[in-house]
Amino acid sequence: MAKRVEHDFIGELEIEDNVYYGVQTFRALQNFNITGDKLSSYPSFIKAFAQVKKAAALANFDLKLLDEQKKDAICKACDMIISGKHHDQFVVDMIQGGAGTSTNMNTNEVVANIALEILGHKKGEYQYCHPNDHVNLSQSTNDAYPTAIHVALFDELSSLAKDMAVLKQSFINKSEEFKDTLKMGRTQLQDAVPMTLGQEFHTFAVMIAEDIDRVLEARNLVTEINMGGTAIGTGINSDPKYPKIVAEKLCQVTGHVFRTAGDLIEATQDTGAYVQVSGVLKRVAVKLSKICNDLRLLSSGPRAGLNEINLPKMQPGSSIMPGKVNPVIPEVVNQVCYAVIGNDVTVSFASEGGQLQLNVFEPVIAYGLFNSISMMRNAMLTLAEKCVDGITANEKVCSDFVYNSIGIVTALNPYIGYENSASIAKESLQTGKPVKEIALERKLLSKEQLDEIFQPQNMLNPHMSAEDKAKFQKHSPFV
Structure with missing residues (x-):
């Protein structure tokens, strides 16, 4: 295969002529065989970097630092x-x-060599379009790299919010479907008071909706960029007008509003936005994992668990136990959430580990954030499409739990008092008799009153006013 010779200040290397990257990228390939995850696995990051390079070329042209021919070739390459x-x-x-x-430099070299071909030259003929002198003009890695991360995060967080909205809608749909399914609410895994399955699923929808807002708030943090700061934020080797112009060009290229940081020295070393974004992703993960825990618990059994809902049967659950089906979709989402929480620890340590005018650990920060968002997006859609959309309710199981529960005695408190209610609960627990039956035997309330009290609508909403309660008791022969 034909090769070309490229050089840097360390020396010369032969590069295969069919590739668009150059000598500095080749050295990085030799030095950093770490994760096996290449830039090519992160298309949004590559796209963002190209948008940054295009914005820089347009700004440099406006400042008469780059001629029109080179500007056009670089922009076309981008x-x-x-x-x-x-x-x-x-x-x-x-x-x-x-x-x-x-x-x-991987980006600079690829853009430069594509531009060279557009200009009618061969790869590596950098005298006509140079990776550093032209593609990287008015820039440093220290402003171009974080700006590209910010641009990519803006797009990724936007996509995450859209995928979260899909899951939210799935829960809303189920809350409507289950709105009349009476079930027992629980606290500390013990019977509490009745609710509907629809209310339970609506809660899941609200939890996701709240976090969509938090994700979009976090997205606003990454709209501040440090382009024009160059090496440490002082702007060395750039035109004083460059920061304002390049920010305007970046807005045009991306279609989003990005603004230059008020203090470029601070912005070059401060990774607080990444910490905040990661913290929001952790919040989403914690709450999503809690929802998955609930789905697994509600579907447990089917004969020896709660069995209030049925999750879609996705695959056989055991290599030894015939007929066993596991909640594999909530399980995989749980694991995604744990990984995101772990990435937040990495981002926190990497952000804290910066020294003086630059944080050198931004690569692992970017890696953690992009992976967290990617996994969360996949998890949201997987949970919605392969689990929530197919959930069905076991209405009789839910209803039986309510009316056989001691927890419904709470509904009697306003009418017969806590002590009477506690005594009924104790007897029900000891004898297995239903709460309603014991209340009738003790002649504390009439059958008609008990039927009214235990109507689902009366157990699911705030109890009657003091005036209504007095009227209720006035007509009772037992109270």
Whole structure:
């Protein structure tokens, strides 16, 4: 295979002529065989980097630092990458030393070599379009790399919110379907008071809806960028007008509003936005995992558990026990949530570990955040489509639990008092007699009164007012 010779200040290397990356990317390939996850596995990050490079080229052209021919070639090269072409040329490992320099140079070299072909030159003829002098003009890894992370996170968080909305809607649909299914509510895994299965599923929908808002709030944090800060935020080697212009160009290229940080030195070293985003992802994971725990518990059995709902049967559950079906979808989502919580620890340590004017650990921060979002997106859709949408209710099981429960004695408190209610509960627990039967035997309330009290609508909503209660008791021969 034909090869070309490229050099950097360390020396010369032969590069296969069919690849668009160059010598610095090749060195990174040799140095960082860490995770096996290449940049090519993160298309949103590649797209964001190309958008940053295009915005920089447009800004440099406006400042008369880049001629029109080079600007056009760089922009066309970036557009090709943005559209999904040449992503296989982004080959460096996501976790790398150098604060992201290898990723930045992988991008610079690929863009430069595509631009060279557009200009009618061969790969590696950098005198016509250079990775550093032209593609990286007015930039440093230390502002281009975090800006690309921010742009990618904006898109990824937007997509996560949309996928969360799919799961929310699945729970809303089920809450409507189960709105008349009476069941027992529980606290501390013990019988509490009645509710409907619809209310339970509506709660899940609200939990997801609240976190959609938190995700979108976190997305706002990544709209602040440090482009123009170059190495440490002082803006060395860039035009004073460049930060404002490049931010405007980035808004045009992405279609989103990004703003230059008020203090570029602070913004270059501060990774607080990543910590906040990661914390929100952890919050989503914790709550989603709790929901999955509930789904597994409610479907437990089917003969020796709660068995209030049926999860879709996705696959045989055992290699030894015939007929066993496991809640595999909630289980896999639980595990995703644990991984996201673990990534939050990584992001926290990496953010704390920065020193002085730069945090060199942004590669592992980006790796953790992108993986968390990707897993969460897949988990949301998997849970909605392969589990929640197919859930059915065992209405008789739910109803029997209510009317055989001691917990419904709570509904009698306003009429016969706590002490009488507690005494009935004790006898019911000892004898197995239903609460209603004991209340009748003790002539504390009439059958008609008990029937009214134990109507589902009366047990599921706030009890009657003091005036209504007095009227109720006035007409009772037992109270």
